[in-house]
Amino acid sequence: MDQVFVLLRLWLVSFLPAAWQPVIGALLSVVAIVCLFPALFALTTVFERKGLARIQNRLGPNRVGPFGLLQPIADGIKSLTKEDIVPLSADAAVHFLAPVLLVVAVFMGFAVLPMGRNMILVDMDAGLLFYFAMSASTELAVFMAGWSSRNKYSLLGAMRAVAQMISYEVPLLLSSVVVVMMTGSLSLTKIVAAQSGFTRGLPHWFIFTPWGFAGFVMYAIATTAETNRSPFDLPEGESELVAGYHTEYSGFKFALFFLGEYLAMFSISGLGATLFLGGWSAPFSFLTWIPSWIWFFSKLMLSIFVFIWMRGTLPRLRQDQLMNFAWKFVLPLCLLNLMVAGLWRFMGDGWLRWVICSVILIGAYTALGWGEMRRGKIGPRSYRYAE
Amino acid sequence: MSFVFYILAALTVAGGLAAMLLKNTVHCALALTVAFAGLALLFLNLDAQFAGFAQILVYIGAVAILVVFAILLTRGSETPRDGVFSRTWLAGLLIAAGVFAVLGWAVIGSVRVLPHETAVPTVTVLQIGNALVSRYVLPLEIVAVLLTAAMIGAVIVAMHEKEGQK
Numbered sequence: 001m002d003q004v005f006v007l008l009r010l011w012l013v014s015f016l017p018a019a020w021q022p023v024i025g026a027l028l029s030v031v032a033i034v035c036l037f038p039a040l041f042a043l044t045t046v047f048e049r050k051g052l053a054r055i056q057n058r059l060g061p062n063r064v065g066p067f068g069l070l071q072p073i074a075d076g077i078k079s080l081t082k083e084d085i086v087p088l089s090a091d092a093a094v095h096f097l098a099p100v101l102l103v104v105a106v107f108m109g110f111a112v113l114p115m116g117r118n119m120i121l122v123d124m125d126a127g128l129l130f131y132f133a134m135s136a137s138t139e140l141a142v143f144m145a146g147w148s149s150r151n152k153y154s155l156l157g158a159m160r161a162v163a164q165m166i167s168y169e170v171p172l173l174l175s176s177v178v179v180v181m182m183t184g185s186l187s188l189t190k191i192v193a194a195q196s197g198f199t200r201g202l203p204h205w206f207i208f209t210p211w212g213f214a215g216f217v218m219y220a221i222a223t224t225a226e227t228n229r230s231p232f233d234l235p236e237g238e239s240e241l242v243a244g245y246h247t248e249y250s251g252f253k254f255a256l257f258f259l260g261e262y263l264a265m266f267s268i269s270g271l272g273a274t275l276f277l278g279g280w281s282a283p284f285s286f287l288t289w290i291p292s293w294i295w296f297f298s299k300l301m302l303s304i305f306v307f308i309w310m311r312g313t314l315p316r317l318r319q320d321q322l323m324n325f326a327w328k329f330v331l332p333l334c335l336l337n338l339m340v341a342g343l344w345r346f347m348g349d350g351w352l353r354w355v356i357c358s359v360i361l362i363g364a365y366t367a368l369g370w371g372e373m374r375r376g377k378i379g380p381r382s383y384r385y386a387e
Numbered sequence: 388m389s390f391v392f393y394i395l396a397a398l399t400v401a402g403g404l405a406a407m408l409l410k411n412t413v414h415c416a417l418a419l420t421v422a423f424a425g426l427a428l429l430f431l432n433l434d435a436q437f438a439g440f441a442q443i444l445v446y447i448g449a450v451a452i453l454v455v456f457a458i459l460l461t462r463g464s465e466t467p468r469d470g471v472f473s474r475t476w477l478a479g480l481l482i483a484a485g486v487f488a489v490l491g492w493a494v495i496g497s498v499r500v501l502p503h504e505t506a507v508p509t510v511t512v513l514q515i516g517n518a519l520v521s522r523y524v525l526p527l528e529i530v531a532v533l534l535t536a537a538m539i540g541a542v543i544v545a546m547h548e549k550e551g552q553k
Contacts, residue, residue, distance in 0.1 A: 094417065126512075129440040136448020140420060143455055147413060159459070162452055169448070186437075186512050 002291045005032070006118050029121045033110050041262040042072035048308045055312035082251035087150060090248065094148035099249065099256035102141035106260050108134040109267040114189050116280045116293030127188040128180065131271055132173060135226070138264065139165045142235075145257070146245035157244025160319065161235030164225055167326040168232075172222035174334035175215045178341045179206055179275045188271075192279035203285075205278040210357040211341040214365075216276040218330055218337070220306075223268045225326070227261065229307055231314040232322060269303035270296070329368060336364050391432055399425030412458050420451040437515060457541075 013025045046061065046069060053060025061068030086095055112127035114120040124130055139162050146158020180186055183194040197204050206212035225232040236244035246257045273279060277299050280292035317325070340357050347353035402422030406415045423446040430439035519527055 124436065126436040126440050129437065129444065133440040133443035133448065136444050139452055140447060143452065144417070147455070147459075162456070166449065166452055180512065184513055
């Protein structure tokens with residue numbers, strides 16, 4: 001069962017002449033990714049609306065199909081048949097290119113994610129770097145969308161989004177660098193392989209080390225900001241900016257933005273699972289008989305669930321809080337975590353390194369948080385322009 | 388030189404030319420991004436994965452964004468009425484020609500000095516890291532100082548503009 005998709009691909013390809021096999025094989029994997037993740041996106045929208053409705057004590061979508069399960073199909077037909085409106089003063093070429101670039105860049109990220117044993121599209125040596133390069137390109141698409149709309153809400157939303165994404169990209173990269181330091185490789189398959197194996201039934205995941213845990217927490221914060229999810233959803237703050245950078249998009253182009261946002265969530269959760277949660281490996285040694293791809297997708301959906309849960313519970317941050325949090329709290333802790341990881345590497349085995357590394361991280365966390373709280377001027381908010 | 392090289396070179400040069408010739412400054416920045424992407428693809432074409440992806444990450448992900456930020460935060464994206472030529476264009480031309488000459492001299496000189504690689508060398512992240520902090524530590528530090536100076540300069544420019552508004 002573990003290799004069912006790999007074997008299926010081999011079986012399908014074996015009907016073709018040998019010269020075509022690598023090309024068609026790669027194409028089959030691409031088709032699988034391009035079909036699977038939008039389907040997952042459709043399911044997630046229902047899941048999210050139902051979950052949010054449960055948190056807010058209402059029912060959620062319940063009209064189309066049993067339990068509203070066919071709602072995404074209705075929504076899809078709606079966005080496909082809607083009129084595609086381009087504002088008269090908009091920059092037509094850039095306005096058209098922005099959603100395309102966004103979705104393409106997001107899809108590229110899936111190419112290097114190991115979704116199961118031997119289930120990876122391109123096993124690159126610099127896989128992690130490729131992923132981050134692709135996710136960095138989405139920022140430009142967001143800017144293009146906001147700027148080309150010639151609308152002040154769009155432009156403000158885009159500037160907010162880009163400022164936020166560029167600020168949180170630094171902690172995102174630095175928290176992942178720790179894993180690269182430990183494994184000595186940028187290849188995601190090697191990172192997963194480094195976390196395989198069990199001691200007394202428990203896995204060797206990086207999250208179960210002091211530096212790994214700290215790195216994972218900061219990675220989670222940075223990904224939430226990077227995907228513009230609540231509580232960091234200022235770029236789309238409905239009450240302030242209509243819808244942010246995609247205000248002027250309708251119909252299928254809007255659907256592409258929506259799709260891109262969720263796909264980015266999937267891929268970045270998948271990357272988090274790969275880096276810190278052992279990728280496709282099982283959480284206990286007696287559960288290894290369950291296929292590896294089931295583990296990968298369970299970890300992915302678990303992160304999605306946490307994203308939805310946070311959206312339903314946390315209020316939105318203010319812009320200055322967002323920036324202060326990134327540069328004054330998360331970034332120093334990330335830099336400290338790099339040193340702690342180095343310390344861990346050179347202290348050798350034993351319980352001493354657990355104590356020292358944990359104490360350094362917890363101490364820094366408390367000191368920094370306490371200092372920031374004391375320095376922060378808590379009181380009536382002062383306005384600069386909107387008096 | 389393969390067929391792919393010519394396509395990529397044409398793309399890069401076209402992006403660079405468009406960055407200079409287009410009227411709208413934001414369009415110029417986007418065209419510059421195309422040139423950056425072309426350079427990254429050229430690196431990948433040479434099997435230099437690390438350099439290629441780092442080029443995309445740093446130049447498209449950060450530099451291009453900072454360029455458009457600087458354009459939008461300082462003045463409008465339209466071309467000023469009184470032309471784009473500054474009064475010191477002659478000095479600028481001389482400096483640009485000098486930099487180009489030095490770079491060209493270094494590139495042409497490197498053909499003789501460096502060994503001609505036939506097979507693709509395998510470079511690990513560890514080797515790149517070791518090279519950066521041992522042999523190439525001086526260029527790295529110079530770049531760091533340069534970036535710090537640029538950041539201080541940007542802050543001074545931004546502070547100056549804020550004072551002007553009041």
